[in-house]
Amino acid sequence: MHHGFELPGSFVKVKLRTGLKLLGISIILALLLPMSNILANDSIPPGGKTPAPHNHDDIKKGERLFFGLINLGKDTKTCVSCHNTSKLDTLSWNPSAFEIGVASQGKSEADLKNVLLNPVGIRLSNVHKGYVLTDEQIGQIHSYIISLPEKGAPQHKKLMVNRLIFIGLILLVLLVIADVIYTRYLRFKAINLLVVLIAGFFLTKITVTEAMAVGRSQNYEPDQPIKFSHAVHAKQNKIDCLYCHSSAEYSKAAGIPPANVCLNCHTLVREGARSGRFEINKIHAAVDMQKPIEWIKIHNLPDHVYFNHAQHVSVGKVTCQECHGPVENMDRVKQVSDLSMGWCIDCHRTKEVQFMDNAFYDKYEKLHKDLKDGKIDKVTAEKVGATDCMKCHY
C-alpha cells in the first residue's frame, strides 16, 4: 500500500480538480454529441446527375407556387399540403417534394405537366382535379423540384431532452458544491444535500438507462426507400410472411424478397390505394435500371451473435410475431423487441421444444426417460442446451 492514497485532504483537492476537469470534458463532449447524431442520421446524399440549368428566379417562383403563396383559386390544393418538404416523424403516403425531385431528374416540363394536369392513376386523378396552371408556372414548379436533390434531403433535428436534463443536473450539482465551498448562500445545508441526492439519483438513472440501450435500437423505425406497408400486404391481402421471406424456412437469413418476387403481383397491380403509382413504380424502375433496392435494415444483431431463422421458424415453430411484433399491423416496420441477450435467454429458458415430434431429439435418452417418468412435464430449449454460450456465439 506504500504507493496508494496520500493524505485525505490533498486527495480531495486533487480529486476535485480532476473532477472539474473531467466534468468540463464531459460537458463539451455532451454538447458535441448532437452533432455526431446528425452525422449518424440517414442523410440522403445529393442525388442525380448534372441538373438541368435553371433560373434562380424560376426556382423562387416555383417554390412560392409549391407553398401556395401564389393564389391559384379557392378549390386548388397547394402542393405542400400533400407533399411535405421536410422529414416527418410520421409516415406520409404521398411522396415528399424531395422524392419527386429525385424522380423528376432527367424528365421534361411536359412530363410534369402530364402528371399535374392529366394524371394516369386513379388516385392521382382524383386529387389533381381542376388544376389551372400555365405552362410558365409548370416550368417554375419544375425548376423548383428538380433543384431540391442538389441541396440534399431536408433534415429534421432531434431534440435532446435527456441530454439537456443531464447537463442541467450536472450544472445544478456544481452550483450547489460551489455554494457549499464559496458563496454559502443557503443556510440550511440539508437543502444542499437534498439537491445533490435528488440530482444524483436522476443522473444515475439516466446514465444507467442510456448505458443499457448502448448498441440496441428498440423502436427503430426508419423510412424505407419504398413505402412498403406490411399492413396492406400481410393483413389486408393476407399474404403469408413466408411467401416473401421464403428463406426464413431453411436459411439463417429470412431474406428480403428480391424484386422479381414483388413483380409476381406487381406486374398486374400497378397502383396502390394510398400511395398511388409512385411507390410501386419504384420497383419497376429498379428492375429497368438494374439497380437493386437498398432497404434500411432494422433488426441488426451484433457480429458476434449467430442467429438462424430456420432453427426458430421451421424447427422451433416460433411465429414471426413472437420476435418481430405485430408486423402485419405496421405500415412502416418498427423494431419491437430490444433484441438483447436477456430477451433471447428469457425465451430459451421457457420455450418448449418440439421434443416428441422431431426425430432429431430421439438421442436424448435421459430426457425421454424423465418425461416418461413424469419427472418433467415439458422439455424446454434450455434442457437441450439452448442457454450454452456456443449456441449463439462462435
Add this chain to the structure above:
Amino acid sequence: MENKYWRSVDELQNGKPIDSELEEINHKEDVLHLSEKQINTPASRRDFLKFMGFSVTAASLAAACERPVTKAIPYLIKPEEIIPGKSSYYASTYMEGSDYCSILVKVRDGRPIKIEGNELSTFTKGGTSARVQASVLSLYDSARLQTPTHLGKQISWEQLDKEIIAKIQEIQTAGGATTLVTPTIYSPSTRAAIDALIKSFPSVKHIVYEPISISALVQANKQSFGISAIPDYRFQDADLIVGFNADFLGTWIAPINYATRYMDKRRLTEGQKTMSRHIQFETTMTITGSKADKRQPIRASDEKIILAALYGKLSEKLGKAISGVPESPVKIDFLAEELFAAQGKSLVLSGSNELECQILVNAINLLLGNIGETIDFAHSVNLKKNDDAEFAQLMEQLNSGKPQGVIIFHANPVYDSPVGAKFLESIQKAALTVGIYDRLNETSAALQYLCATNHYLESWNDAEPTTGLYSLAQPTIQPIFDTRHFQESLLRWAGNTQAYYDFIRATWLTKLYPKSDSEASFETFWNKALQDGVLEIAEKDELKFAYNPKIAEEVIPKIKAEKNDSLEIHFFESIAIGSGSQSNNPWLQELPDPISKMTWENYAAVSPKLAKEKGWQNGTVISINRKINVPVVIQPGQNYDSISVSYGYGHSNMGKVADGIGVNVFPLQSVDGTSVLNFVTITNYAPTGEVVKLAQTQEHNSMEGRPIARESSLEEYLKNPSSGNELHEEFEKKHLTLYDDPQFDGYQWGMSVDLNSCIGCGACIIGCQSENNIPVVGKKQVTNRRIMHWLRIDRYYSENPDNPKVFHQPVMCQHCSQAPCENVCPVSATNHSNEGLNQMAYNRCIGTKYCINNCPYKVRRFNWFRYVTNKAFSYNMNEDLGRMVLNPDVTVRERGVVEKCSFCVQRIQDKKLNAKLENRPLRDGELQTACMQACPTKAIRFGNLKDPKSEVSILKKDARNYHLLEDLHTLPSVGYLTIIRNDKEESKS
C-alpha cells in the same frame, strides 16, 4: 520402455532450449516495448486518474454514438440456386502446376470461402494438402494481375490479340519460331487448345518446363522400358516400400494420392493387423522419412552408388552376379535381404533427377519382379512429365539470331531455373514475349505482353491426372478482375472465337462421351460429370514394353565410389511453399514446416554433429558458395556432410508477402548435361558473424518428460495390442476426483487422432485456419510465440539425434470434461456445454489469460493485437479483397480476448440443424470438422461419444487409445492412438 523424447538438440543436451534464458531477459524490452524507467517505476495515482478520465470520456463517447445505418440489399432477380445465408458446394479441380486435387468448393453468397476434398475422386479420395487448402486465399490476393498489359500499360483484349497474332505471323514469315512454355499439361482440352494454336501457326512449338524437374525419371523409363511415362505406384499392394530421396508423402509427383494409398496399407484400425514396411534413404528429414520404419541419412550424390551396390547385391542373390559394382557408403545388406524376400511385393522409388539413379531403380524393380505388380504402366500418372533438354534447346534457339517469340504460361524460369539470369538476358532478344499469368512474378517483369488469366476458382477446365480418370473444374465466382482463361487466349490467337466452356464441352462430346459407354444423353452425361467433378472411364494405356536389359549394366561401370570429403548443399521442396509459385500466400508462409517447425523463411538444415564441429547454433548465418547467406537450423536426422536448403523463397516481384524473405536457391543448382540436379558441392562456406532469431514454433511447447507420445512396434502390438500404452490402464484405475462426474445426454462430441496415420503434412492446420478466420501474425510475432493457429502439430524426436525417430502429434483443444481452464476464468467466459464442448465466449472474455496459464495442453491463444484492418499486419485481413475469404459464420476476434479450437461448432450446429429440418437423428460421420475433412490419411475422426456405435466410440475403446496427460484427470474428449512402427530386430543397427 519409455523413450526419452526431445524437440531439439539443445533440449536433448542441456535440458532446455539454449535461448530460453536470453529470451526471459529480453522479454520486457522486446515484447512489451517498455523502457527501463517504465519497467522500474510503479504506476502512480495521477496515472490512474488519467486513465480513468480517459476511460470515462471514451465510454460516454461510445455510448452516445448511434449505430450506423445498415442496408439490406436483396437481389433484383434472385438466381434459383442461391439461398442467401446458405452455402453451396461445387465440385471442381485444383491445379497449380503439377499439384492436382479433386475438390469441393464451398460458396457462400457468391464467394468461394473454403476448399474441401472430393470424396468421389478415386485419385485423391477426399484428401487435400496444405497448398490446396490455402489456394482459396490466392484468389483474393491484390497482387494478382488485374488487366492485360503491354509494356506495363493497360491494353484492351482486342488490341492485344491483334498485336500478338500479327507478331506470331511476322516471326513465322521470317522463318523463326514461337515457343509456348507451360508446366506439364494434363488437361485434355488445354492440350486441344494448344494443338489448335499450333495448327494455325505451324511455327509454334510447345515445351514443358518444370521448376522441380523429374526429367530423369521420364528419360529412364524411356530408355529402360521404351515408355516415356510415369507409372502408377501401387503403394497399397507393396509390403516393402524403399524410398531414395523421394518425398512421396509430402511433395513428390502426386503426394495426396500416394499418402492415401500408403496409409491404407498401414492403418491398424477396423481390424487390420498388417502393415507395410517402409525404409527411407534421404538427405534431409522429410515427412516421408519421419514415417519410415527405418531411415538412413545419405549424401544426395551417393544415391547412385548405393543403388548400384544394391543392384549388384540383388543380382548376386538372384544368381546373376555382375562385376564392377561399387562399394556402398552405407549398410545395405539388410535392405538387399528384405527386398529379396519381398519380390513382386516391394516398391523402390527414387526422387533423384540423375538418369543413372532412375535407370538403376528401374533395373532393381524389374529384377524384383515389381513391374506389373506394384508398378503399373497401364495407368500412367500425367501430372508431371518434363524433359530438361527442351528448355536447354529453347535457350539455344533464343540465342540463334533468328526472330523468336516466347509465350510463357504459369512458368517462372527467370526465378526458378538454374540459368535464370541467362534466360532473362536471352529473352530480351526475342521479337515477341508474352506472359500468361494470374499474378506477377520475376519473369513477368521482363515480358512485353501480360495476359492476365483467371484464378482456377474462376475458371473452367478439365484434367486427366491418370489414365482413365478425368475431372472437371468449374468457376465458382465471376472473374474479379479483367482476366481471361489461358486457353481462351490461345484459341483467340488460333482464330477460334469459342468460349473455353464451349470448347471443353466440344472436347468431351467428341473424345470422352463416346468412350464412356454412357447411355444417357450428352447433356445428362455432362451434368453428372460436372456435379461429381470426376469421371472414370475404364481405360488402359497401350503397353509396348521394349525392355533394354543391358542398360543397367552399361550404367554401373560409370559409377565410381569416390571418397569426397567436401560438404554438399542439397535442395528440397518444402511442404508449404514448394517451388514458390504460391509464395505470396501468407497462410502458407506461416505454416510451420512439419519437421523443422520453421515459418516465414528458408534455412540451412545442418546435422547436429556438423553444427557441433563448426560451432554453429540455431540462427547462425552462414554464407554458402559466396552466393547465399542463410541461417542455420540444427536438424536431427540430417545427413552429416550435407546441408539442405528449401526452394521457393527469395522472391523479388511476387507481392508484399513473398518479396524479400528467405533466399532463392534455384540459381545454385547444378546442371549435368541437360539434367538439373538438386545438389552441388560446397566450395566455400563461412559464418557471416550474424546470429538471427528464427521464427520457429518448435520450442513453444514441451513435453517436459511426460508420456505424451506413445509408441510400440508391430511385433509387440500383435502380441499385446496395448503395448506401449500400459500407462493408460494404470491411470484409468487411479481416477479419483472431488468434482462431480460430467453427465451428458444425447451428444458428447469427441475426436480420435490416429498418430500412426498422421503424416504431419499440415493440411489440417490450414483447413482450420481457413474455416475459423484465424489471423496471420507475421514473422516477428511468431518469434514472440504469438502464432494464432488453433491446431498445431507437435513434432517430437527420440533416440539418436543423428537419425532419430519422429512423432507428429496434432494438438487442438482437448475439450476436457473436467477442464482446468474453466475453473479459473473470473468471468466465466469459458465453460462447458451440455454437448461436452469447452466453450469460449469472446465477448465475455476480459483477457486475464488465467485460462491459458491453467491449460495443461497450451492450446489457447491470446489476441495480443487487433489483426483485422490493422496496418501492422498487412496480410489478407487488412484489405477488402482479402477479407472476402472470411467465413461469415465465425466471429472475427477482437484484440484482448482468448480463443481456441471450438471443434468447429459452426459445423456442428449446421449439421444438427439440417438433421432437425429433415426430422431425423444425426448420422455418424456426417459431421466433419475442418481438420478431419482436410486430412489425406483419415488420421482425425470426429463424432458422438454418447453413441456406442459411432466411429469415435469404437476408437476410444481401442487398446491403442490414450489421452494427453491423462494422470491429471482432465478427461479430454480427444483420444490419441499410439504409433506402431514395423520395426525388425535384425535391421536394428
